[in-house]
Amino acid sequence: MLKAKIQDIFNEPGCDKNVAKGDMERKKGCSKRLTPGAAAGGCAFDGAKIVLQPITDVAHLIHGPLACEGNSWDNRGAGSSGSNLWRTSFTTDLTELDIVMGHGEKKLYKAIREIKDRFAPPAIFVYSTCVTALVGDDIEAVCRHAAQKFGLAVVPVNAPGFVGSKNLGNKLAGEALLDHVIGTVEPDDVSPTDINILGEFNLSGEFWMVKPLFERLGIRIRACIPGDARYLDVAAAHTARATMMECSTALINLARKMQERWGIPFFEGSFYGISDTSDALRQTARLLVGRGAESDLIERTEALIAEQEARAWAGINAYRPLLEGKRVLLNTGGVKSWSVVSALMEIGMEIVSTSVKKSTAEDKERIKELLKDDHHMFDAMAPRDLYKMLADNKADIMLSGGRTQFIALKAKMPWLDINQERIFPYAGYDGMVELVKRIALSIHNPIWEQVREPAPWDDNGHLIGRAAAPEPELVEDHDDHFLAHHRKKFVGAEASDMAEC
Amino acid sequence: MTMVTSIQKAAAINPLKSSQPLGAAFALLGIDAAMPLFHGSQGCTSFALVLFVRHFKETIPLQTTAMDEVATVLGGADNLEEAILNLKNRTKPKLIGVCTTALVETRGEDLSSDLANIKRKRAEELAGTEVILVQTPDFDGAIEEGWTKAVTALIGLIPHEAPKRIIPNRINILPGWHLTAADLELLRETAEAFGLDAIITPDISGALDGTVPDRWIPTTYGGTSVEAIRQMGRSAHTVAIGEHMRTPARRLEEIASVPFSLFETLTSLKSIDRFIALLAEISGRPVPAKIRRRRSQLQDALLDGHFHFGGKRIAIAAEPDHLFMLATFFSGLGAEIAVAVTTTGQSPILEKVPTTEVKVGDLMDFEDLAAGCDLLVTHSHGRQAAERLGIPLMRVGFPIFDRLGTQHKRTALYEGTRDLIFEVANIFQANLHPATPEDLNPFRNRGEHHDGDTQTANH
Numbered sequence: 012m013l014k015a016k017i018q019d020i021f022n023e024p025g026c027d028k029n030v031a032k033g034d035m036e037r038k039k040g041c042s043k044r045l046t047p048g049a050a051a052g053g054c055a056f057d058g059a060k061i062v063l064q065p066i067t068d069v070a071h072l073i074h075g076p077l078a079c080e081g082n083s084w085d086n087r088g089a090g091s092s093g094s095n096l097w098r099t100s101f102t103t104d105l106t107e108l109d110i111v112m113g114h115g116e117k118k119l120y121k122a123i124r125e126i127k128d129r130f131a132p133p134a135i136f137v138y139s140t141c142v143t144a145l146v147g148d149d150i151e152a153v154c155r156h157a158a159q160k161f162g163l164a165v166v167p168v169n170a171p172g173f174v175g176s177k178n179l180g181n182k183l184a185g186e187a188l189l190d191h192v193i194g195t196v197e198p199d200d201v202s203p204t205d206i207n208i209l210g211e212f213n214l215s216g217e218f219w220m221v222k223p224l225f226e227r228l229g230i231r232i233r234a235c236i237p238g239d240a241r242y243l244d245v246a247a248a249h250t251a252r253a254t255m256m257e258c259s260t261a262l263i264n265l266a267r268k269m270q271e272r273w274g275i276p277f278f279e280g281s282f283y284g285i286s287d288t289s290d291a292l293r294q295t296a297r298l299l300v301g302r303g304a305e306s307d308l309i310e311r312t313e314a315l316i317a318e319q320e321a322r323a324w325a326g327i328n329a330y331r332p333l334l335e336g337k338r339v340l341l342n343t344g345g346v347k348s349w350s351v352v353s354a355l356m357e358i359g360m361e362i363v364s365t366s367v368k369k370s371t372a373e374d375k376e377r378i379k380e381l382l383k384d385d386h387h388m389f390d391a392m393a394p395r396d397l398y399k400m401l402a403d404n405k406a407d408i409m410l411s412g413g414r415t416q417f418i419a420l421k422a423k424m425p426w427l428d429i430n431q432e433r434i435f436p437y438a439g440y441d442g443m444v445e446l447v448k449r450i451a452l453s454i455h456n457p458i459w460e461q462v463r464e465p466a467p468w469d470d471n472g473h474l475i476g477r478a479a480a481p482e483p484e485l486v487e488d489h490d491d492h493f494l495a496h497h498r499k500k501f502v503g504a505e506a507s508d509m510a511e512c
Numbered sequence: 513m514t515m516v517t518s519i520q521k522a523a524a525i526n527p528l529k530s531s532q533p534l535g536a537a538f539a540l541l542g543i544d545a546a547m548p549l550f551h552g553s554q555g556c557t558s559f560a561l562v563l564f565v566r567h568f569k570e571t572i573p574l575q576t577t578a579m580d581e582v583a584t585v586l587g588g589a590d591n592l593e594e595a596i597l598n599l600k601n602r603t604k605p606k607l608i609g610v611c612t613t614a615l616v617e618t619r620g621e622d623l624s625s626d627l628a629n630i631k632r633k634r635a636e637e638l639a640g641t642e643v644i645l646v647q648t649p650d651f652d653g654a655i656e657e658g659w660t661k662a663v664t665a666l667i668g669l670i671p672h673e674a675p676k677r678i679i680p681n682r683i684n685i686l687p688g689w690h691l692t693a694a695d696l697e698l699l700r701e702t703a704e705a706f707g708l709d710a711i712i713t714p715d716i717s718g719a720l721d722g723t724v725p726d727r728w729i730p731t732t733y734g735g736t737s738v739e740a741i742r743q744m745g746r747s748a749h750t751v752a753i754g755e756h757m758r759t760p761a762r763r764l765e766e767i768a769s770v771p772f773s774l775f776e777t778l779t780s781l782k783s784i785d786r787f788i789a790l791l792a793e794i795s796g797r798p799v800p801a802k803i804r805r806r807r808s809q810l811q812d813a814l815l816d817g818h819f820h821f822g823g824k825r826i827a828i829a830a831e832p833d834h835l836f837m838l839a840t841f842f843s844g845l846g847a848e849i850a851v852a853v854t855t856t857g858q859s860p861i862l863e864k865v866p867t868t869e870v871k872v873g874d875l876m877d878f879e880d881l882a883a884g885c886d887l888l889v890t891h892s893h894g895r896q897a898a899e900r901l902g903i904p905l906m907r908v909g910f911p912i913f914d915r916l917g918t919q920h921k922r923t924a925l926y927e928g929t930r931d932l933i934f935e936v937a938n939i940f941q942a943n944l945h946p947a948t949p950e951d952l953n954p955f956r957n958r959g960e961h962h963d964g965d966t967q968t969a970n971h
Contacts, residue, residue, distance in 0.1 A: 045554055045578035047591040048598030054555025072523065076614040078531035078650035081524075082559040085893060086566070086913075098896060099876075104524035107651050110618055122523035141553050141615045142651070145584060172555035173581045173615065394571075398728035413562075417571040421724055462724070 013144075013169055020182045023264055045176075051414070054172030056140055058180020061087070062261060063136055063168060063187070065212055065237040066245060068094035070132040072101040074119050074150060075140030076110075079172070088434065090216030092239055096132055105142065115148040123157045123165060133242040134164035134192075144171035164242070166191045178260055185265030188236070188245065193269065196246035198233075203304045205233040206295055207248050207275070209266055210257035211282075213238025217436030221282050224292060224319070224439065228311055230299065236262070249273040253298035255280050255291055276302070282438040284351040285323050289316040319440045326444035327358060333451040335359035340406035342366050342397065342415055343429060352381060354443055355450075363406050366391065398422050408454050423462050425453040514852075516862045518872035525876035526893060528829050529855045530910060532648040533611040534560040535658025537574055538689055538910075540646075542714025543666065544735040545606035547599050551577045551592055551623070552613030553584075556650075566913035568720050573731050575599055579615055588616050589626040596630060600641055603730040606738045608643045609662060617649035642669060642738055654855040655910060656756045656831045659689040663760040666713060666741055667767065674769050675746040682747045683794060684770065685712045686761055688754025690834040690909060693717035693919040695778075695928055702788075702925060705803060706795035711740050711747060721919055745770060749794050751787070753778055753924075754833035755861040776861060777837040778924040779932065780844050781810060787925075806926040817933035818845050820940045827851035827882035829875060829890035830909055832859035837923075838889055838908065839865045841932060851881040887939065904943045906936060 053061075056079060064071050064087070073080035084100035091097065103109075103118050123135055135157075139150045151167045158165040170183035206225070211218050218238045225232060234240055234248035249269065254277035256266040266277040276298050280291035296304075296312040338361045341352070352362060362382055366389055378388055392400070394415070401409060401422035409419045412430030419426035427449055429437070437446045468474050537548040537560060550557045557576035564572040577591040592610065599608055612623055627645050631638060644665045648658045663686060685699055696717035703710040718734030725733055744750075745768030752761035752774045761772040773790055777783050785807075792799050824847040828838050832854050839849045849867035857872040871877060875890065879897035882888055888898050891909045898905035912918045921935075922928035950956060 044580070045576075046594070046598060047577045048549065048575050048595030049602060050554050050576050050578040051558070052554060053558040054553050057555050057558060076531075076649070076651035077524075077527060077529055077654075078533065078556055078559060078614065081527040081529050082531050082534060082563050084527065085896070086562065095896075100524075100526045102524050102527060103522060104527065104529075104874075105614075105651050107649065110614075110651055118522045121521075125521055125523045126525075141555075141579075141584070142618050145615065145618055171581075172553040173579055173584055175580070176554075394730065395728045402728075413565070417565075417569070418728070421571070421728075423724070 013174065016169075016183065016186055017174060017179065020179065020186070020264055023182075024267070053177040053180075054141075055170045055174045055176065055180035055183060056138060056172040057083070058177035058182075059168050059170035059184040059187070060138060060180075061177070061212075062181045062184035063237055064097055065089040065091075066136075066240045066242060067091040067097045068133055069242050070096055070099070070101055070126045070130055070135045071138065072103070072119075072122060072126060072135055073138045073140065074103045074105075074115070074122075074143050074148065075138075076105045076142050077102065079138075079140045080104075087212075088215055089238055090213045090219065092219075093241065096130060099130075101126055110142065110146060113146070115143055115146060116150075116153050119148065119150065119153050120157055123153075124161065127161050127163055132163075134166060136166045136168055136187075138168045139171050141171045141173045144169075144173070164192070164195070164246075181261040182264050185262045185268075189265060189268055189272075192242075192246050194246070194249040194273070196243055198243075198247040198250055201250045202231060203252055203302070204228075204230045204299055204308070205251045206230055206299070207233055207251040207254040207269075208235045208257065209254060209262045209277075211235050211238045215434055215436040217282075217438035217442055220436055220439040220442050221288070224288075224315065225295070227315060228292070228296065228308060230295060230308075236265075249275070251275055252302045252304070253277070253295060255295055257281055282442070284354050285320055285327075285440060285443050286353070287351075288439050288443075289320060292316055323440035323444055326441075327354065327447050330447045330451045331358045333455060334447065336361065337407040337450075337454055338363040338405070339450075340364045340401070340409040340411075342392070342409055342411035351443070351446070354447075356381065358447070360450075364389065364400070394418050408450060410450075423459065425456070425459060427453050513863045514865050514867060515869045516857050516872065517869060518857055519877050524874045526874055526879070526896065528853060528874050528878065528890070528893075529654040530563065531560065531650040532653035532655070532658040532661075533613050533646075533650060534563065535653070535655035535660075535689060536609070536611040536646040536648045536662040537564075537658075538655060538716075539659045539662035539666070539714045540607070540609040540611075541572065541719055541732055542716040542735045543607055543609075543732060543741075544718065544737045545604075545731045545733070546609060546735070547573050547575060547603055547605040547607070547731050548609045548611060549575045549577065549595055549599060550611050550613055551588060551595075552579055552615040554578045556613045556615065563911050563913075567911040568722070568919065569916070570720060570722065573603070584615060584619060587619075587621055589621070589629070592623075592626060593630045593634070596643060597634065597637060600638055605641055605731045608641060609646060609665070610643065611646045611648045611658070611662070613648070614650035617647065617651075623647065644668065654831055655689055656833060656859070657856065660756045660759050663714065663757070664763050667744070667760045667763045669738065669741050670745045670764065670767050671742065672767050673745075677746065678748055679709075679746050680748050681707055681795065682709045682711065683791075684744045684747045684750040684764065684772075685710050686750060686752040686757040686764075686772075687712060687714075688757055688833050690831065690837065691753065691924055692921055693721035694922045695924040697721070698922055698925050698927060702803065703791060705800045706791045706797050708791060708795050711744050712736060713741055713744065716919075744768070749773065749790075751775065751790070755836070755859055756833050776833070776864070777840055779837050779841045779929050781807075781814070781926075781929070784810075784925055784929065803926070806930075810926040810930045813930040813933045814845065817937045820937040821845035821847040824848065824886045824940070825850040825884065827853075827878065827885040827888050827903075829853040829878040829888075829894065831855050832861050834909055835870070836861045836865050839867060841929065842889075842936075843867075845933065850885050851878065853878045853881070887936070904939050906939055 080102035085098050103122050137150050137154050154165040154167040168187045170180045233251040234244040254266055254275050256277050256279050269275050278294045281287040292312050296308045300306050300308055398418050401419055401424040408425040410427050410429045436442055533550055540546050540548040554576045557574055561572055561574045577595040579588050583591045646662045646665045693716050696712055700710050713736045715736045719732040750761050750764055750770050750772035752772055764770050826842045826847045826849055835854050843866040852865055852867045852870045853873050854870055862870045888894050888903050888905045892907055892912045892914050894905050907915055922931050
């Protein structure tokens with residue numbers, strides 16, 4: 012069953028990369044076999060958990076041995092305006108005995124009961140892992156049984172790590188929502204201006220920079236999946252009139268199938284960058300009006316955009332003197348937010364290099380246009396090469412995810428996190444101003460000058476620019492006269508005489 | 513004798529443990545030019561890697577055999593071979609440490625013969641690189657057990673024969689995982705003060721103490737060299753720190769007849785005195801003045817600090833040896849160990865923890881038990897409990913991802929114990945709540961005094 016599901020995901024018509032493939036190639040799927048000893052990145056389970064765990068009031072229960080959950084819980088900075096149950100970690104923590112004796116399913120069932128009794132969540136999500144999949148625990152059956160017995164939504168998330176990459180896990184998470192969650196609750200307050208947002212994680216609370224913009228226009232977010240989501244809102248997501256899909260590769264299958272099943276039109280958009288944010292508002296308004304919302308929504312949206320853009324540009328332009336002519340190295344999986352790049356270029360920054368690992372052919376064309384030189388595109392750079400490029404001072408700052416953080420820092424190069432571990436919110440109009448501010452603060456931090464200054468001695472500890480002194484004679488510490496003589500040499504000397512301060 | 517009980521329940525909530533392979537990799541990160549390799553799915557490596565990075569704020573060399581579903585069904589020997597060869601070619605390590613995971617151990621492959629075959633078949637390509645196997649399924653043990661197994665495997669690199677010549681001024685130090693980089697630096701300096709040369713295995717102070725090398729290095733940089741490990745059989749004596757270092761110390765004794773002394777803790781005045789006396793005895797030198805002065809500083813810290821400890825109720829959640837170290841530290845200053853939670857129940861040290869009962873459990877058990885205590889002592893994941901209970905948290909052990917500088921904190925020997933006293937006393941002083949008239953009114957509602965009343969966390 013899982014196999015069929017994975018095949019189905021690989022056959023995604025909504026994915027332009029997939030559509031461009033031939034039949035044979037498509038069948039092979041989109042995950043390349045990883046090279047043992049030279050692989051990086053998370054597994055399918057990781058991907059599934061990333062997508063679902065920010066649903067705040069759900070108890071997320073990981074069925075497996077310790078490492079899957081024990082080494083990874085409470086590690087993402089998604090914001091919640093309500094329950095914090097999602098930050099509580101639940102795992103069956105299987106022991107050798109559980110596995111050998113085949114006690115896994117029984118333990119899982121008991122764990123579900125314990126969680127229900129103590130925390131009474133609206134739903135429990137149960138994640139399979141490599142070991143429980145290998146020994147053949149039927150989590151779907153256990154979940155079904157527990158759901159009946161306890162009158163509670165118990166959702167199986169079947170994405171064991173070894174089936175593939177993080178990205179595949181993202182999509183399997185979407186399938187779990189389609190199969191077990193979305194459409195199971197009928198809300199009594201449906202309105203013609205309800206929308207869903209898919210693939211928004213509310214990292215550092217950044218969705219809260221954008222949500223009020225929609226609300227100002229009278230648009231309600233029925234479900235933001237998964238950032239700051241509540242289970243009941245996700246379960247009612249099928250009643251929305253339009254969907255905005257962010258971070259396209261993660262949840263495209265979910266967006267497309269929601270369109271097929273419930274006729275909810277969707278568009279791909281982003282809240283990173285000024286024009287992208289405006290575009291997201293514009294497209295939302297257009298889709299809603301197309302489905303019967305008042306047509307003045309479009310004018311009101313344009314008015315809001317004009318007002319907000321003017322304010323954002325004023326904020327960003329204040330940083331122009333600090334950033335003009337500075338060189339940016341972009342090293343992320345694939346830059347989806349062209350408006351971030353174009354905003355940086357707008358205030359005179361130069362993009363010296365960018366990775367195109369996850370970009371489509373169309374993306375690459377866009378990059379070429381922007382950079383005017385495709386020599387600056389690279390697929391994936393080995394850490395060693397990246398280090399060299401940074402150490403050789405070929406950029407003024409690197410924007411990337413945490414994985415390459417220390418390559419930049421060890422090369423004494425300013426670095427800003429633009430991936431999931433970041434601690435500053437960058438979404439919407441205010442977010443772009445914040446990003447530009449953070450770039451300026453990084454580049455102009457006084458530490459760079461200090462750390463790049465070489466020590467005033469060489470590798471052997473000899474002071475540079477002084478003749479190598481002969482080995483000092485042994486100083487007997489009881490010989491006061493001798494010591495006094497030697498100390499006298501430095502009388503009146505100040506620190507600044509020793510080296511430039 | 514302290515009772516050790518485990519809490520019976522199906523769902524672990526807020527795990528205290530990190531996994532056993534992570535513990536093994538941790539030890540291997542203290543070996544120079546090493547490359548730990550997890551034999552499992554890519555997620556096993558990725559999760560451990562991210563956690564290490566969050567703790568150390570360093571690049572961490574850690575690779576994966578990238579077992580997928582097909583390899584899992586057919587057997588992972590090919591993946592293991594490919595991974596080892598790839599690592600050898602790409603990173604040229606001196607040591608590859610294969611740590612197994614629950615995935616390959618559940619399948620029940622004969623991993624040691626797999627590895628022996630690979631080493632035989634690829635002897636030429638692998639020349640100059642040692643490959644060791646550490647069997648660490650995640651469904652068993654935690655950091656401590658993984659660390660012990662890795663260090664024991666490293667000891668296996670020592671030539672199996674009584675050495676012809678002993679180096680009288682050289683000692684081996686086998687530190688437990690819970691000592692910091694600063695502790696190891698201090699141990700080495702202390703040995704050197706006696707004219708002793710110490711081989712510390714593993715030595716995370718060489719690799720994970722936060723330095724900026726002048727080029728890109730894909731493996732660990734710094735730490736014990738494989739060559740130094742091979743020389744350990746010639747040392748005069750071995751010092752093992754923590755009960756979980758008994759196994760490797762004993763192994764070293766079997767292999768090369770090096771006698772050992774085990775110190776259950778080096779964070780109490782008496783045990784430190786014993787350690788210093790041992791160094792004096794081995795070296796035949798008097799205790800240097802600077803060490804004597806540091807001892808005096810610790811005496812003074814005990815005098816100044818004890819006011820803040822007396823009668824305080826402390827809740828500790830930590831791996832067995834670390835728990836013992838912390839509990840003896842606190843109780844040695846007059847505090848009461850009201851709650852002691854640990855990761856696994858096998859270690860004999862647990863029976864010596866100065867409290868009535870040690871529970872094998874998770875951080876939710878810890879939170880349930882700790883209501884009414886004055887201080888929580890555990891790793892960063894205790895932050896949620898601290899917030900809900902309104903009790904200050906002292907961060908110790910691994911992982912500590914929301915504070916900087918952990919590796920540079922001393923926690924052992926005279927200086928480390930002194931610093932810990934100040935740290936704790938300062939936490940208490942920062943959290944003083946001045947009494948109100950209501951608090952002191954003789955007719956106040958005195959209620960029940962905290963005697964283990966469980967409190968459900970607010971959600």
